[in-house]
Amino acid sequence: MLKINNLHAGVEGNEILKGIDLEVNAGEVHAIMGPNGSGKSTLAAVIAGKEEFEVTEGNVLLNGEDLEDAAPEERAHKGIFLSFQYPVEIPGVSVTNFMKTAINETRKAKGLEDMPANEMLKLIREKSELLEIDRKFLSRSLNEGFSGGEKKRNEIFQMAMLEPQLAILDETDSGLDIDALRIVANGVNKLKSKNNAVIVITHYQRLLEYIVPDFVHVLHEGKIVKSGDKELAHELEDKGYDWIKQEAAV
Amino acid sequence: MDLKDKLVSSFMAFENNVDVEHPVHDIRTEAIKNFEEKGFPSKKQEAWKYTSLKGLQKVDFSIFPKQVNTLELKEVKKYFLHEVDTYKIVFIDGNYSPFLSETTHDGVDICLMSAALTKPMYKQVIDVYFNKIASKDESLTTLNTAFSREGAFIYIPKNKMPKKPIEILHFSTGNEASLMLQPRNLIVAEENAELQVIERHQSLTSNEVLTNAVTEIFAAENAIVDFYKVQNDAKTASLIDNTYINQKDKSVVKVHTFSFGGKLTRNNLNFYQNGEHIDSTMKGVTILGDKQHVDHHTLVHHIEPNCESHQDYKGIYGENSTGVFNGKIIVDKIAQKTNAFQQNNNILISDKASINTKPQLEIFADDVKCSHGCTIGQLDEDALFYLQSRGIPNKEARALLMYAFANNVLESVRIPELKSRINKIIAEKLGVRLGFDL
Ligand SMILES: Nc1ncnc2c1ncn2[C@@H]1O[C@H](COP(=O)(O)OP(=O)(O)OP(=O)(O)O)[C@@H](O)[C@H]1O
Ligand SMILES: [Mg+2]
Numbered sequence: 128m129l130k131i132n133n134l135h136a137g138v139e140g141n142e143i144l145k146g147i148d149l150e151v152n153a154g155e156v157h158a159i160m161g162p163n164g165s166g167k168s169t170l171a172a173v174i175a176g177k178e179e180f181e182v183t184e185g186n187v188l189l190n191g192e193d194l195e196d197a198a199p200e201e202r203a204h205k206g207i208f209l210s211f212q213y214p215v216e217i218p219g220v221s222v223t224n225f226m227k228t229a230i231n232e233t234r235k236a237k238g239l240e241d242m243p244a245n246e247m248l249k250l251i252r253e254k255s256e257l258l259e260i261d262r263k264f265l266s267r268s269l270n271e272g273f274s275g276g277e278k279k280r281n282e283i284f285q286m287a288m289l290e291p292q293l294a295i296l297d298e299t300d301s302g303l304d305i306d307a308l309r310i311v312a313n314g315v316n317k318l319k320s321k322n323n324a325v326i327v328i329t330h331y332q333r334l335l336e337y338i339v340p341d342f343v344h345v346l347h348e349g350k351i352v353k354s355g356d357k358e359l360a361h362e363l364e365d366k367g368y369d370w371i372k373q374e375a376a377v
Numbered sequence: 378m379d380l381k382d383k384l385v386s387s388f389m390a391f392e393n394n395v396d397v398e399h400p401v402h403d404i405r406t407e408a409i410k411n412f413e414e415k416g417f418p419s420k421k422q423e424a425w426k427y428t429s430l431k432g433l434q435k436v437d438f439s440i441f442p443k444q445v446n447t448l449e450l451k452e453v454k455k456y457f458l459h460e461v462d463t464y465k466i467v468f469i470d471g472n473y474s475p476f477l478s479e480t481t482h483d484g485v486d487i488c489l490m491s492a493a494l495t496k497p498m499y500k501q502v503i504d505v506y507f508n509k510i511a512s513k514d515e516s517l518t519t520l521n522t523a524f525s526r527e528g529a530f531i532y533i534p535k536n537k538m539p540k541k542p543i544e545i546l547h548f549s550t551g552n553e554a555s556l557m558l559q560p561r562n563l564i565v566a567e568e569n570a571e572l573q574v575i576e577r578h579q580s581l582t583s584n585e586v587l588t589n590a591v592t593e594i595f596a597a598e599n600a601i602v603d604f605y606k607v608q609n610d611a612k613t614a615s616l617i618d619n620t621y622i623n624q625k626d627k628s629v630v631k632v633h634t635f636s637f638g639g640k641l642t643r644n645n646l647n648f649y650q651n652g653e654h655i656d657s658t659m660k661g662v663t664i665l666g667d668k669q670h671v672d673h674h675t676l677v678h679h680i681e682p683n684c685e686s687h688q689d690y691k692g693i694y695g696e697n698s699t700g701v702f703n704g705k706i707i708v709d710k711i712a713q714k715t716n717a718f719q720q721n722n723n724i725l726i727s728d729k730a731s732i733n734t735k736p737q738l739e740i741f742a743d744d745v746k747c748s749h750g751c752t753i754g755q756l757d758e759d760a761l762f763y764l765q766s767r768g769i770p771n772k773e774a775r776a777l778l779m780y781a782f783a784n785n786v787l788e789s790v791r792i793p794e795l796k797s798r799i800n801k802i803i804a805e806k807l808g809v810r811l812g813f814d815l
Binding site: 172176178179198199200202204208209211214217218219220225228229230232233236268285289 | 757758759760762763764765766767768769770771773774777778780781782783784785
């Protein structure tokens with residue numbers, strides 16, 4: 128589904144990603160771990176099409192199609208979803224109106240009519256129940272004044288509404304309390320199928336107990352320096368990154 | 378002949394049509410003298426530094442329309458807030474249109490200035506209020522005073538509230554190649570009275586129009602006044618609006634100014650707090666393109682202690698448009714415990730658009746809370762990416778952000794139908810469809 132070949136990207140001549148290769152197939156869960164500043168969020172943003180980052184070498188393919196010229200919204204229409212590490216506050220737009228706009232614009236891009244209002248309401252009700260989100264919450268301005276955990280839960284609510292093919296969850300676990308973590312992970316698992324895939328970016332093993340990865344990759348200084356199965360995450364939890372950094376230096 | 382000379386010499390002709398024996402005529406005579414002395418303001422004056430009236434003074438405006446025109450309701454219905462029942466005071470080329478209006482004398486007076494200035498039953502109100510708060514030396518205000526004859530007259534006695542909002546509409550038909558209008562409004566809300574007014578100037582053709590309006594508003598103890606200025610006129614219409622508001626103890630006056638249309642618009646909005654525990658609110662949304670120009674000059678004079686004022690103006694400037702915000706706050710020495718807030722945020726969406734924004738604080742009391750802030754920025758790129766990553770195309774995402782930016786000013790609009798009207802105009806102005814009902 129997703130194939131990344133020798134990807135180099137950065138800002139203003141400053142290279143952050145230094146040759147990334149990654150293949151994600153339908154039905155798989157990949158975890159990406161790595162020290163602060165190693166380039167995890169940058170990789171996520173480049174996949175989602177943030178223009179601030181310049182791709183200098185290599186490419187990102189979705190179902191065989193090079194995404195180079197695709198705007199962020201086009202990538203979203205093709206089924207890429209990014210749950211932000213730091214969701215942006217948008218005062219003046221309610222969560223509901225935002226979701227209606229997002230869904231109807233996506234439908235428009237596919238040549239479909241707007242979703243009928245009652246269907247939309249039903250969908251919103253269903254997905255907010257899945258993530259145990261209070262209805263009052265949905266009429267508030269998007270992310271404005273939301274607690275850290277509320278923002279993350281709201282990201283997964285959006286994911287549930289949009290049903291992406293490839294979801295990238297950037298530190299969705301940070302800021303969530305233990306109950307919320309379970310609810311959110313449960314939500315993600317319910318949406319999981321053999322037709323879609325998830326990339327989970329995290330620092331902690333905890334989330335991976337709920338969303339069990341098929342592969343774990345370690346990103347260090349803009350490169351994937353180690354890949355393994357879920358055991359690797361355990362190993363990292365015990366030993367930290369020093370041994371990997373040393374291995375990488377050799 | 379330039380416009381000033383034309384106006385001064387028209388005054389004699391004007392006198393043929395008004396009662397020169399009426400005491401108000403002395404006020405007019407004084408006023409024309411002042412205007413003759415001062416003339417139009419020029420860019421040399423600090424208050425007019427960024428707004429030039431030179432171009433307008435070259436236009437050969439008709440001072441009085443040559444004929445009385447009528448309009449069919451269906452031609453102009455869309456300019457009324459027809460979704461709700463309202464009182465209407467309608468003028469066509471400066472003349473009252475009884476056919477389009479709906480006035481009342483049922484416990485409250487919602488009628489005409491021309492009646493108030495001539496009929497004995499209104500003499501007392503006129504004596505007490507007419508030209509009492511309007512400036513006697515600002516030249517454009519005195520120009521209006523000199524020619525004051527027609528406009529809206531609204532008198533709400535103690536404890537009364539009109540059954541519905543009041544619309545004041547000024548249409549110009551374009552029957553004159555270019556027309557100057559000078560409506561004069563007087564609004565009095567006595568103790569505990571409450572009212573809502575929507576005002577609109579609308580030119581129906583591309584012929585040039587210049588309106589120099591003066592509105593005096595008096596809010597007595599505990600009175601509540603909501604005034605909405607809808608400025609969405611043709612690109613050949615210019616407006617100089619001079620609004621003076623006098624407030625007494627515990628009164629609440631809110632003025633919303635929505636500036637979307639017009640060629641040149643100058644809003645002089647002046648609040649005088651003559652009492653304690655007064656609340657004065659000024660909110661504005663300005664969305665301009667083309668070569669449009671809007672200049673907001675606000676003044677709040679805190680004269681007594683324990684009062685509040687709130688100002689929140691948002692502007693979005695595109696193409697070659699220019700904007701000005703100058704917010705003056707005066708806090709007198711005895712006006713302790715004043716809370717004065719002022720906020721002016723702007724987004725420039727074109728390299729050629731510009732805004733000059735300036736707070737002007739003159740604070741003589743020591744125990745006051747004053748805050749002011751102005752920002753000029755572009756749209757937040759991270760917010761744009763966030764919206765786009767959810768499938769909202771760049772253009773729509775920009776519109777949504779601008780809409781959201783302007784939107785919170787509308788929260789205090791208390792007529793829901795007006796609010797959704799303004800919302801729609803904003804969406805239309807931004808040139809996109811939003812994926813939800815406004
Ligand atoms: N817009 C930018 N301009 C300059 N440097 C940037 C920019 N964005 C990211 N960087 C730099 O790129 C590096 C990688 O950042 P990134 O956010 O991808 O790290 P991360 O692996 O997600 O870290 P964390 O675990 O702390 O979230 C950092 O050194 C960061 O400072
Ligand atoms: Mg990160």
